[in-house]
Amino acid sequence: MPPRTPLPPYRRLPLLVTADGDLLDELLRLAAAGGTEVELAADPAAARARWTPAPLVLVGADQAQACLRARLPRRPRTVLVGRSGQLDPGTQVAELIGAEHVATLPAAEPWLVDRFAECAVELPGGPARVVAVLGGRGGAGASVLAGGLAVTAARARLRTLLVDADPLGGGLDLVLGWEQLEGLRWPGLTGTDGRMDPPSLVRALPSRGDLVVLSWDRGALRHLPAEAMAATVDAARRGRDVVVLDLPRHLDDAAVVALQAADRALIVVPAELRATAAAARVVAVAAPHCADLAVVVRGPAPGRLRAGEVARALGLPLAGTLRPEPGLCRGLERGEAPAASGKGPLAVLCQRLLDGLADVPTAGAA
Secondary structure, three states: OOOOOOOOOOOOOOEEEOOOHHHHHHHHHHHHHOOOOOEEEOOHHHHHHHHOOOOOEEEEHHHHHHHHHHOOOOOOOEEEEEEOOOOOOHHHHHHHHOOOEEEEEOOOHHHHHHHHHHHHHOOOOOOOEEEEEEEOOOOOOHHHHHHHHHHHHHHOOOOEEEEEOOOOOOOHHHHHOOOOOOOOOHHHHOOOOOOOOHHHHHHHOOEEOOEEEEOOOOOOOOOOOHHHHHHHHHHHHHHOOEEEEEOOOOOOHHHHHHHHHOOEEEEEEEOOHHHHHHHHHHHHHHHHHOOOEEEEEEOOOOOOOOHHHHHHHHOOOEEEEEOOOHHHHHHHHOOOOOOOOOOOHHHHHHHHHHHHHOOOOOOOOO
């Protein structure tokens, strides 16, 4: 087995959403007492990109109504905070914005210090890197790339979680040849709306070695709540080294939550004119939710369309190209996981993409 590939240590910081200078001073003092730094956002617009990735979000009473109007996604570990008299009726507003707790100062100061302290000590090496993969059109090969990235990361002995967020994708367990493995699938987690324990999540899912997969079962399709996705990604970020998200082209609420948590999103586009036109629509929908989008162009190119031309047409950086690999489809039909051998164009591309992920700024970084 190859040696574990190191990723640079980093840590996501709690997010404070308030324009109240006095309240901000108090919260900064409490954060310092808890031993952690924080990120600041004066309003929901400034907070949106950092809302989902943050390990803890404190919404000041002055921004509660603004957050409600902004319709930010529900997420675990959100606290509505203010001084006595500012939060009436605090519980009602907290429920509307999805806050789990209402913290009234000064009475809640010790409790808030403990919450900040939890963020300071959660993981010495920092939470996982998160990469999302989307298809520029149907059949672009996004699920195969997502599977290849996860397999390549696990081969490097990185603790990896592969998340299937596409209910119409057929199931990533089939892509890996894992359909017979025992373990929890998505319907079993759809009731989750709070903080999940990372070791418990890993134990419950199908796994081999360092790779754990959360996919769909073969039963009737069910709506995937955004809260379940938020709790799952939060647990994965705290308990894994790498998280790979396979997202649908048509983003539902759960997919938006996942995309907002990604440090980088890769859009897979066949080297064809119509595929590029279709991908432009996907880019327009995805761009507001992820600051780092890049394109992977897949051959062959029947009309001799070059990868650089596809990237320029989409206005995105070119993350890589994938040459045709005749044996890949045959291997998938036989239940062989993509890039499992570590050889071939897909394996080479996946290793390059993972190496580049180490240099990508984390989502919501200051």
